[in-house]
Amino acid sequence: MTEAEVVYTSEKYGSDEAGNGTESQPYKTVLHALKVKGLQATIYVDTKEEGAETS
Numbered sequence: 751m752t753e754a755e756v757v758y759t760s761e762k763y764g765s766d767e768a769g770n771g772t773e774s775q776p777y778k779t780v781l782h783a784l785k786v787k788g789l790q791a792t793i794y795v796d797t798k799e800e801g802a803e804t805s
Contacts, residue, residue, distance in 0.1 A: 754790045754791055754792045755787055755790070755791045755792070756791070756792045756794065757771040757776075757777065757783045757786075757787045757791045757792065757793045757794070758771060758772060758773045758776035758777070758793075758794045758796070759771075759776050759777045759778065759779060759780050759782075759783050759793060759794065759795050759796065760776040760777075760778065760795075760796035761778055761779070761796070762796065763776065763796065764776035764777050764778035764779075764796070765777070765778050766778045766779055766782040771783060771786065771787060773794075776796065780793055780795060
């Protein structure tokens with residue numbers, strides 16, 4: 751069993767054209783991440799709402 755590749759997406763900050771799936775350059779959509787990295791990838795989705803506070 752191989753370890754799944756980790757991929758990051760962010761609808762607000764990501765780009766399907768210029769992103770590479772890293773935390774600093776995420777893809778925009780989960781669909782694009784699946785197309786590029788496949789079904790075995792672990793996909794993290796940035797879901798922080800605008801104006802939400804982090805602790």
